Amino acid sequence: MRRRPIALILLSHAVVDSCQNILPVVLPLLQHRFGLTYSQIGLAAAVLLISSSMIQPIFGWISDRWQTQWFLPAGIVWTAVLMGMLGLVPSYWVLVLVLALTGVGTAAFHPVASMAAAHASGIQRGLGMSFFAAGGNLGFALGPILATWMLAGFNLKGTALLMIPGCLMAAAIHWYRREIEVPTRDPERGHAQGTSPIPWVKLSALCVLISLRSWGYSGLIIFLPLFLLDQGVAFMWTGRALFIFLFFGALGGLLGGHLSDRVGRQQVIAISLLAFPFLMAPALVLVGSPRWLFLALAGMSLLASFSVTVVFAQELLPQQLGLASGLTLGLAFGAGGLGVAMSGLMADLLGLHTSLWILVLLPGLAGLLALRLRSPHPRVESEGAMSPVTGEMDARL
Secondary structure: OOHHHHHHHHHHHHHHHHHHOOHHHHHHHHHHHHOOOHHHHHHHHHHHHHHHHOOHHHHHHHHHHOOOOOHHHHHHHHHHHHHHOHHHOOOHHHHHHHHHHHHHHHHHHHHHHHHHHHHHHOOOHHHHHHHHHHHHHHHHHHHHHHHHHHHHHHHHHHHHHHHHHHHHHHHHHHHOHHHOOOOEEOHHHHHHHOOOOOOHHHHHHHHHHHHHHHHHHHHHHHHHHHHHHHOOOOHHHHHHHHHHHHHHHHHHHHHHHHHHHHHOHHHHHHHHHHHHHHHHHHHHHOOOHHHHHHHHHHHHHHHOOHHHHHHHHHHHOOOOHHHHHHHHHHHHHHHHHHHHHHHHHHHHHHOHHHHHHHHHHHHHHHHHHHOOOOOOOOOHHHHOOEEOOOOOOOOOO
């Protein structure tokens, strides 16, 4: 494992996802400004999730075939600048447009970043990809804290400060671009060796599993602050609650990736998702210190499988890492985003509390589905067909 590229990808992933995840803290203020319903809040969140996810397989397919390393700095800047404009929007529909455009930058960034992380990981792919996932989860954890600080000091206009870390991180990625290698497949070699058939049954089951987990995960991030506010929790503590949930989720992701290299991908996915409802339920019912303890444990349980599902897909598609990453980080998450819009509608029709309890159960359903999966056998020889430029085997792997 090469440490500097992994560290750079981790940090850049943290910056992109922290910019993206200021939305749950900003939305309650925009709800007050524009008089939004829960359905409109769910739609706005879904637009960002869907636009940043549904086109990821396309960017992954492109990254498998051509050099797209420039997607890394471009995606970082694009995301930071547009999310920085969030507090400046004059109307709800301009907000929706900005969120839709933001998704293009994150969609371009994630497949190529995951490919670079997988390549730099060598034979420790589970651990290396868990570092990549930890960067995103850490960013999601820091986003609400960062947003709370910006809004407390500068009101909604403070979101413009996001442009500073975004531009600095993009500059760092560009400076060290020679050390961040993104593998592409040589078309001639690929035709000569043939391409393995895509295991559509396993891949489809994995995408459904990720969609259920993403629906629960994304919905809780959006609606948990509103639930806590409805219970009388102070605004400042809503951001801290998300930080606890997501920070310990990042730690859980590291642990899950490490364990998956030792005990198997399927076992980690199934056990962690099945445990989640039993840990999240007390976090909603209890108050005080026990609530924060169970919130931390629930975050660890939910996100322990985050990087493992990406590696699972890459091992199913060893010659198409970009497509595998795009499907698991993109299409399935986008399907989860559609679920968030449905949760907003359910919150209006059935009540916020009922909608939230449904979200808690969804990862458990994903865990039941995981019991039917079987871990693929890594195919190292196929990975040898991938290299930074020409398709030749990289001896450092």
